Amino acid sequence: AEHSALNHRRLLKSIIDASPDWIFAKDPEHRLILVNHAFAAAWSQVPAMMEGRLDTDFWPADECARFHSDDRRAFAGEFVRNTDDVA
Secondary structure, eight states, X not given: OHHHHHHHHHHHHXXXXXXXXXXXXXXXXXXXXXXXXXXXXXXXXXXXXHTTSBGGGTSOHHHHHHHHHHHHHHHTTOOOOOOOOOO
């Protein structure tokens, strides 16, 4: 089962990394837990260098406050898609 879960995670990461759109996920503390290549490239980073860091490491605090509203909705189970160009 553990091997299967690892394969599923790798497959999901491959699909996410193939997208030209920014895709990322954060935990309740606003720490990036998953970042695709398109998102990382916008910051001249690689995903592994961004994962585990806070959103405030990349955006000003006032912008993060706006994002945190979306985060609360997402953690409440709502689908949130932001189409704003922020970079």
